[in-house]
Amino acid sequence: xxxxxxxxxxxxxxxxxxxxxxxxxxxxxxxxxxxxxxxxxxxxxxxxxxxxxxxxxxxxxxxxxxxxxxxxxxxxxxxxxxxxxxxxxxxxxxxxxxxxxxxxxxxxxxxxxxxxxxxxxxxxxxxxxxxxxxxxxxxxxxxxxxxxxxxxxxxxxxxxxxxxxxxxxxxxxxxxxxxxxxxxxxxxxxxxxxxxxxxxxxxxxxxxxxxxxxxxxxxxxxxxxxxxxxxxx
Amino acid sequence: xxxxxxxxxxxxxxxxxxxxxxxxxxxxxxxxxxxxxxxxxxxxxxxxxxxxxxxxxxxxxxxxxxxxxxxxxxxxxxxxxxxxxxxxxxxxxxxxxxxxxxxxxxxxxxxxxxxxxxxxxxxxx
Amino acid sequence: xxxxxxxxxxxxxxxxxxxxxxxxxxxxxxxxxxxxxxxxxxxxxxxxxxxxxxxxxxxxxxxxxxxxxxxxxxxxxxxxxxxxxxxxxxxxxxxxxxxxxxxxxxxxxxxxxxxxxxxxxxxxxxxxxxxxxxxxxxxxxxxxxxxxxxxxxxxxxxxxxxxxxxxxxxxxxxxxxxxxxxxxxxxxxxxxxxxxxxxxxxxxxxxxxxxxxxxxxxxxxxxxxxxxxxxxxxxxxxxxxxxxxxxxxxxxxxx
Numbered sequence: 165x166x167x168x169x170x171x172x173x174x175x176x177x178x179x180x181x182x183x184x185x186x187x188x189x190x191x192x193x194x195x196x197x198x199x200x201x202x203x204x205x206x207x208x209x210x211x212x213x214x215x216x217x218x219x220x221x222x223x224x225x226x227x228x229x230x231x232x233x234x235x236x237x238x239x240x241x242x243x244x245x246x247x248x249x250x251x252x253x254x255x256x257x258x259x260x261x262x263x264x265x266x267x268x269x270x271x272x273x274x275x276x277x278x279x280x281x282x283x284x285x286x287x288x289x290x291x292x293x294x295x296x297x298x299x300x301x302x303x304x305x306x307x308x309x310x311x312x313x314x315x316x317x318x319x320x321x322x323x324x325x326x327x328x329x330x331x332x333x334x335x336x337x338x339x340x341x342x343x344x345x346x347x348x349x350x351x352x353x354x355x356x357x358x359x360x361x362x363x364x365x366x367x368x369x370x371x372x373x374x375x376x377x378x379x380x381x382x383x384x385x386x387x388x389x390x391x392x393x394x395x396x397x
Numbered sequence: 398x399x400x401x402x403x404x405x406x407x408x409x410x411x412x413x414x415x416x417x418x419x420x421x422x423x424x425x426x427x428x429x430x431x432x433x434x435x436x437x438x439x440x441x442x443x444x445x446x447x448x449x450x451x452x453x454x455x456x457x458x459x460x461x462x463x464x465x466x467x468x469x470x471x472x473x474x475x476x477x478x479x480x481x482x483x484x485x486x487x488x489x490x491x492x493x494x495x496x497x498x499x500x501x502x503x504x505x506x507x508x509x510x511x512x513x514x515x516x517x518x519x520x521x522x
Numbered sequence: 523x524x525x526x527x528x529x530x531x532x533x534x535x536x537x538x539x540x541x542x543x544x545x546x547x548x549x550x551x552x553x554x555x556x557x558x559x560x561x562x563x564x565x566x567x568x569x570x571x572x573x574x575x576x577x578x579x580x581x582x583x584x585x586x587x588x589x590x591x592x593x594x595x596x597x598x599x600x601x602x603x604x605x606x607x608x609x610x611x612x613x614x615x616x617x618x619x620x621x622x623x624x625x626x627x628x629x630x631x632x633x634x635x636x637x638x639x640x641x642x643x644x645x646x647x648x649x650x651x652x653x654x655x656x657x658x659x660x661x662x663x664x665x666x667x668x669x670x671x672x673x674x675x676x677x678x679x680x681x682x683x684x685x686x687x688x689x690x691x692x693x694x695x696x697x698x699x700x701x702x703x704x705x706x707x708x709x710x711x712x713x714x715x716x717x718x719x720x721x722x723x724x725x726x727x728x729x730x731x732x733x734x735x736x737x738x739x740x741x742x743x744x745x746x747x748x749x750x751x752x753x754x755x756x757x758x759x760x761x762x763x764x765x766x767x768x769x770x771x772x773x774x775x776x777x
Contacts (some may be wrong), residue, residue: 214465215570219472230473237480244487286626289569293476297577304585321676379476383582386483401562404529408555410534415540423591427548428540430583431555441568458623468568475571479578485741501562 168322175329182336183232186225189340216286220375227371228339229377237361238382242325245389274302282376283369292372297380303380304387305342321388328381335374338367342355402440409435422489422499426482435477440467440474525565531605544598545591553584554568563690597632599623600644602697605720606740606776607740608658609698618750618775619657620744626682626758641696655751656743660695666743669752673739674759675772677715684709698724705729714738715777 221229278299281290412431421426444464471521493499532555539551556579564572595694601619603609608619615624615636627634639647639766641658648656648666661677683692684705694701699722705711706720712734713721721729744752762768 213570215468215472215568218465218469219570224470226470229471230477233477234480237477237484240484243486285570290573291570293471293472294570294573294577295475297479297582298575301577301581304582308585308589333444382480383578385590386480386586387582390483390486390586400526400529401566404532407533411533411536411540413535419540421545423545423587424540424548427552427587430552430579431536431540434556434559434575434579436554436572438562441563441566441571466573469567471571472574474573475578479583482583482588486586490590 168325171183171326175333177330178333179235179336182333183229185340186227186228186336198268211357213286216291216368216372219291220371221284223392224339224371227375228335231332231375232307234379234382235328236256237318238328238385241389242388247361264309267305271302274305275299278380279304282373284370285372287396292375293379294373295372297383299376300383303384307387309392321385324381324385324388328378330386331378331381335371335378338370338374399442401438405439405442405501408438420501420517422492422501422504425501426489429481430478430482430487433474433482437471437474437478440471524733525562532558535752540752544686546588549584549587549591549716553580553586556580556583578657595653596628597623597630597634598653598668599634599636599655599657600639600647600653600658602641602644602695603638604659604716605723606697607717610638616775618675619659619740621771621775622762623655623742626755629758630754638697640700648743651745654745654748654757658697659714660743661714662741662743663693663738668743668746669749670741670743671752671755672759673741674763674768675740676737677740678737679712679714679734680718681732681734682711682713682718682721683730683732685730702753711763714740716740 278295280295281298282295284291285291287296370388398467409432412435416428416432418426419428444467455513488501494505496504498507535551535555535558539548539555542548556575560572560576560580563569563575572653583637585734604617606617608615608617609618611717620636623636624634631658636758637644637653637740638655644653644656644658645666647653650674656666656668660666660670662673679693682705683691689709691712692708693712694704695714698717701717702724718731742755744755759768
């Protein structure tokens with residue numbers, strides 16, 4: 165069995181187990197959410213960005229399963245589109261040199277912007293999803309501008325899968341840790357710190373970055389397979 | 398924001414109509430995407446009486462800030478919509494590769510023919 | 523206030539984009555609406571949502587749709603350029619094949635797109651699935667990597683020998699541009715009628731022409747995975763043949 169298949173099986177099993185554990189262990193173990201608006205007004209979670217504090221702490225439960233849905237969809241795209249398109253290289257999608265140059269130039273700022281949104285999402289607008297998506301858009305730009313480089317990227321797909329799998333498993337582990345201390349799952353165990361500083365809001369920035377990585381990898385994979393697809397529609 | 402709610406409802410109606418009326422699968426999917434978008438718009442526009450500044454502040458939130466809860470749900474919805482739409486598009490592409498048409502009616506006919514042919518063979522065997 | 527203007531534009535764009543004919547306009551409309559909505563969300567105090575909607579709705583979703591429907595609604599033809607059959611004149615595509623394929627495309631509701639390439643590249647493109655039809659004065663004497671249609675125009679082959687040319691004659695099926703050069707370098711070529719006519723127009727010089735016994739017909743080569751397209755094209759050609767239009771077309775373009 166190839167290493168990538170081993171990874172897939174292991175990651176799939178771990179992730180399924182993780183999600184099942186989150187589901188089952190949440191039963192009767194205290195609130196997985198439901199803080200009132202009043203609490204939000206005070207800096208209960210330490211995050212300045214209240215939306216982030218909801219998405220990544222108070223209602224982290226929902227976010228986790230939404231990640232699950234996203235992962236499954238990406239899995240589906242990967243599985244079905246993997247078969248199409250042969251090894252031959254097709255002409256680049258965009259024939260203008262200006263666009264190609266522009267794509268190269270724009271890529272680093274977009275990646276940085278995505279990283280910024282993810283890391284600082286608890287302090288200013290942004291958050292994991294937006295950050296991951298923005299970074300993926302940067303990659304999309306380059307993928308479209310250089311259709312001919314698809315071959316080179318073929319090997320990257322295995323790395324992307326690995327990244328996705330690892331991130332997912334790490335995320336689930338962090339989510340389940342509080343259960344070891346008999347605390348409600350997904351509780352924010354790290355200190356809230358000083359709201360407004362980077363290292364505040366406990367585990368929120370950690371989740372934010374992990375989610376951004378997951379969304380980035382997933383969206384990149386989807387884009388990659390769509391660019392590769394040479395059938396008709 | 399009432400304007401938002403009205404737009405959302407209008408958009409939903411138009412997109413839903415297109416989803417049903419247009420026969421081309423691609424238009425159906427685009428309409429579906431717009432239905433999703435209208436839902437997002439609705440959820441973000443509904444809370445009234447609350448302000449419209451971003452709910453971000455180091456201390457307590459001023460009352461002019463918007464309600465962060467609907468934003469949280471909707472963020473998730475946007476991401477899932479993308480993933481599901483991508484998958485739906487993949488299925489459409491697979492269908493087209495097999496039957497060479499994006500017309501829903503023709504597809505139905507072609508699939509039915511295939512199924513009848515397969516059934517007939519099954520009976521003879 | 524500006525929010526209301528943006529919001530008002532949304533149903534209008536949706537109404538137009540969803541109910542007109544062209545697919546890419548619908549996709550563009552969707553992307554535009556996503557973008558407008560993202561701006562509205564930003565103005566509404568939902569910046570996280572705005573960023574997510576902009577990056578995902580406006581950029582990613584629109585792009586994957588565009589990538590998916592790239593070859594939609596198009597009949598892609600690849601061919602070596604050949605006067606009389608399929609060539610460009612003053613920027614316009616013309617020729618017997620261009621007229622035939624154009625009418626066919628319109629009949630099945632697609633837009634015709636023609637790409638010119640030398641024969642080897644063209645045949646390869648067809649095989650790889652980069653085109654639906656291979657044209658340009660093809661004769662079904664060898665498998666071109668696809669399904670040949672019925673012939674739409676009869677032809678025969680001629681042996682052309684350049685001055686002092688000898689050696690194994692090659693059957694030339696490539697574009698007009700490189701015809702003369704190839705004749706000079708190879709010495710002897712077997713040409714079909716239209717290519718011979720093209721060569722005559724360029725200038726035979728002191729080459730000698732002798733008709734061969736072999737007769738054949740010009741066909742179109744359809745991508746191997748599209749027997750349905752081959753079938754429809756054949757029926758189309760049959761219909762034109764019965765109405766004697768094929769001959770009229772040939773006379774018009776080839777004289």
